[in-house]
Amino acid sequence: MASKGNPQTKSDVKKLPVESLTIDPDGDLVLIFTDDSQNKCWWTLEKTEFGLINQSHFEKIFSVSAKNKAKSRDARAREVRILVSSKCMSMASPVFKAMLNRDNFREGHDLSKGKAEVPLPEDNFPAFKILLDIIHYRGREVPKAVDIDIITHIAILADKYQLIQPVQPFADLWLVELRKSLPTFFTPNVVLWLSISWVFKFPIEFKQMTQIMQKGRDGCLGSHDPGDTLEGLPVPSRLFGKSVYNIPLYSYTHKFQVILEEHREKTVSEASSVVTTLIEKYLKSVQPICSSTFSGNSHINREKQHACDCLMLGSLQNRVATQSVFGNAYFKPIDVFTRAASCSVEEILTYVRGTHPMALCDNFVPANPTAKLPSAPAPVLAPTRTSVFGAYPLPPPFSHGVKESIIEQIDAIEARIVGLNLEDFQ
Incomplete structure (x- = not known):
């Protein structure tokens, strides 16, 4: 021995x-x-x-x-x-x-x-x-x-x-069955599929895997001790900077995450601005944003319009300042988006989409829930009034249309998360 x-x-x-x-x-x-x-x-x-x-x-x-x-x-x-x-x-x-x-x-x-x-x-x-x-x-x-x-x-x-070149025809054949097990959320297999789709030039799978990564959380590939090594997975050099055979895992993941994080930060910023922009509008507005008519008395109308704005502002701020954002996760007040790194992009979009703004008008001026149903009779339009959210006939839509606007904006943001194109890295 x-x-x-x-x-x-x-x-x-x-x-x-x-x-x-x-x-x-x-x-x-x-x-x-x-x-x-x-x-x-x-x-x-x-x-x-x-x-x-x-x-x-x-x-x-x-x-x-x-x-x-x-x-x-x-x-x-x-x-x-x-x-x-x-x-x-x-x-x-x-x-x-x-x-x-x-x-x-x-x-x-x-x-x-x-x-x-x-x-x-x-x-x-x-x-x-x-x-x-x-x-x-x-x-x-x-x-x-x-x-x-x-x-x-x-x-x-x-x-x-x-x-x-000699393996490509067989890879195309194997892909038919392998497609059935494509990941739909982030797991280590996403990284493997990224490598496979790059080597054998599978553009659809490459786009799908990078889309999943874009929806992930900061550091979704992990943060590792440079002393540990990962037997290199072939990937686009423009993603990782160089060929990766037995290089430190940190170097392997860091280059790619720079690109993914750019997409992620942009998406998180857009999602957070959907709510924060509304809050800024209510905070900075000198005149009432609510334009509903509560009474023939202009003074009473103005007071209730201010009260409606305050309720809207409070409900929006409460959503941002909540202390139980995702399940049992704890966030300090006004800290949701500054601590977004611990949440996936998908979680953030879901959270913002779930915002429930409340308006005083919802109680005092009943909304017409059948106005948009095809089978409903055409409503009799009252005088049109204008707010920062556009013109609408009285009675106003629920929460002055803010809820619907938030959902539309978040849906549009999510629709722009489409992954990366393989041909851009050829």
Whole structure:
């Protein structure tokens, strides 16, 4: 046994069981893999009770240190040696073509003497086996369907070894079934789908995944210790700034979040201004905004109009200052939008849409609830009055039409969250 602090000798290293496979009986290249695929994939999706992944939960799934990787390789791991054709590998992959050139690397020099071995311990064996079957024209061996884990590994390898062109027809076939399990809310699988859709140029899925991210919360990809690494997922360089193979996870997520956060901040600002703009109007208005007629006495009318404005202002301010914004979440008064980072964009839009402004007119001047129903008789229009919300006949609409206006504005904001276009990153 090697002493602590000293390098291990060959006898200290536990030998793995060896399995040999043949793809090409006349092959001249042996690819060597360490297959521990029976272990749980590090990115396997786990749902919380409400279908959302919070930051600590995300970090728990994605924090993959070297120590954790070593522990994951248990007794089920094996060494797999596959005999393949160097000519097929070189024709399909520019990376292997360069690697097997006798003037570039040792593997190429060995191959010129008859046969070479290439260890690929970090590459996923089941995914690479599928790629080898494709490259060697063994179409019947290629599965007709794959799961999200396998296609993610295939995307990583296809991008790494520049094998996208031969794999693309099969990826299109696999997508038909995989589409049925597309995420509809943010989970770690969204990040995997982002990578898959980028590598294989699936514009619809790319747009859908980035739309989900735009609706997420600040830091939806997590905040991580730069010491932890994530085996790189291929993504647009304009999103993350550079190719990402075994780079710190923080660097991986930060570049993309800059773009997402720009969209998010704009959406949150627009949503918050829907209510805050109304509050500012009521606070700064010198004349009554309410123009309802309560009485023939102008003095009484003015007092009740002011009272109506005060009730509207109070109900709007109360919505912003509430202490139970989302379920049991606690927010200090006038702190909803300043602490929006802890809420998803979707939650904020839902919250603002749920604003219930109250007007004194709703009690003293009954609204006509059937005015908009197609089957209702045409109402007799009273004299038209004008407020900051436009002209309307008396009696005024419920809450002076403010509730309806808020819903329309929030719906319009949400309709603009459409995700990113794949072609913009080509």
